[in-house]
Amino acid sequence: MLSIKNLHAGVEEKEILKGLNLEVKAGEVHAIMGPNGAGKSSLASVLSGRPNYEVTAGEVILDGKDLLELSPEDRAREGVFLAFQYPVEIPGVSNVNFLKTAMNEIREYRGQEPLTAKEFMRLSREKQELVEFDAKLVNRSLNEGFSGGEKKRNEIFQLAMLEPKLIILDETDSGLDIDALRIVSRGVNNLRNEGNAFIIITHYQRLLDYIVPDYVHVLADGKIVKSGDKTLALELEEKGYDWLKS
């Protein structure tokens, strides 16, 4: 589904990703771990098209399409979804209105009819239940005054609504209490299927107890320096990252 080859990217002359390679197939879950400042969020940003990032070399192909050519909105419409490490508060934009607009623009891009108000409401209710998202929050302004955990849960709710194919979760687990972590993980597991793939950025093995990855990668200094299966996460938990530097 996703093929990243020799990706070099940075911000304002500063090179952050330094030749990164990653292959993700449909149905897989990849965890990416690594020290602070290694470039994990930067990878997520480059994949989703954050404007201030500049790609200097390499390619990113999603199901045959050159992702780097596309605007952020077209990437979303092609099925890329980034759950933000720090979701943005936008006072005055209602959660519902925003989601409805997003869904209908995605549908239009794909040549589908817009959802009727009724269809949207039904879907929204169904997904709220699936990811256990408080209905009261759905009607508020987008993330405004949400607690850290509520913001993360809103990301998962949006994920459930938009049904993307490539899903990047950037530290969705940080800031969640134990119950919320379980709920969010259950939501993610419910959304896993043969047609989609997850890249899960996290610092903690704990999340991977709930969402079991097929692969674990270590990203350090802008590159994937080690890959393994889920046992690698346990090893990292124990030994830290120092032993990988050489």
Place this chain on the structure above:
Amino acid sequence: MASKKQLETPLFERFASSEDVALYQTDKQYIKDIRKAAFDLFRHHGFPSTKNEEWRFTNMTSFLKDDYLLSGLATMLSTREIDDIYHAVAHQLEAIKEDGIENPYRIILINGHFSPELSVLPGAQDITIGSLNDNMDAPAAMEYFAAIADTADAANSYVALNTALYANGLFIEVPKGKVIEQPVYIFNVYTADRSAMILPRNLVVVNENAELTLVESIIDHTSGQAVLVNKVTEIAVAKNAHCHHYDIQTGQNGLRIIQRTEATQQTNSTYNNYTFTFPGTDIVRNNLTIHLNEANLESHLYGLYLTAGTQLVDNHTEVHHKFPNGESNQLYKGVLLDKSRGVFNGKIKVYQDAQKTNAFQQSNNMLYSNDATVNAKPQLEIYADDVKCSHGTTIGQLSEEAMFYLRSRGLGMASAKKLMVNAFAFDVTQKVKLDKLRSFLEQKIQQTIQ
């Protein structure tokens, strides 16, 4: 005679030596005296230049170059034009009128003159609506006319000019205890086939325990002529009375609006003003001044200005807290596109006796283009010690982080911007109590952004 603080323009010379003041021979003596005094003030002060602190950011030089005709416009309408106006009003009314009101009050002012033929006044027994000249004998007119709006300050010489030379205007009086449930729609029609200065003059009196909602809008038939509207509205809100005043400001290039709305309030009264300014006009200068002349009353001023092109929109507010327990609240928001400019100057004056005053002011601006500018300045003068006052000014840009967030969910640039601007304007638009009017305004905001 000419001080440095006034603009040197042939227009001033022409107006100052104008014989027009002698035209109004039919006036009552007390009006003549008022006109004479105002004319002397205008002659003394002239048009304020940017050296006058209140006009520092609003240079009128280029708008006072035209050879404005002063009188004679209103009487020159053809039947065809009247027909056009009639349809334009009907169309606008349909867009802003609340659902379920079959036959609302419609006041049509043509270049400031009340038109009895075009206006529709279904509940005439509940409320006095008519031309100012026809009502100059009313005790309310004698009490309040030219007694509210300031002409003495050099900054207000436009008011002095209006007072000296206005031809006729609008008079509204709501009798004691009458609550007018329906909004009263005022259509300010401006029409001219050459450049002209129009001097609308309105007096609104809401008596004890009465309530009135005014919705003013503009129908611009000046077809690009340079037209300067120099408008004065005086409003008296008596004990326990409430006045809600909406002002929708639109127009085409060529239209310039300088207006002063000044209200005086008595105890337990409310005056709320909602001013929405849209692109089109060359310049809009709003002076909105409230006198909280007794204890226990409140006033809310909300403004939203959406500017574009090379437009200049200047909101100058003054709230005078003179007695205890007054509350005022100002919220002004601006979205500035292209090369447009915005000015906000909000004065709050709390007099020595005005203990327990709550006075708040907020001005938020969003620069939508790199070429747009805004000058926002709070001005607090506080002479009482037990008061709560606050003010805040922000000038920002469309948040890139928020835009990226929205786009990363599949929203295109256009709808993301639309959502953001609506969200920014939301604090003000949500204050509009009239549902249909609110959605009209929201739509207009969206259209402007596209």
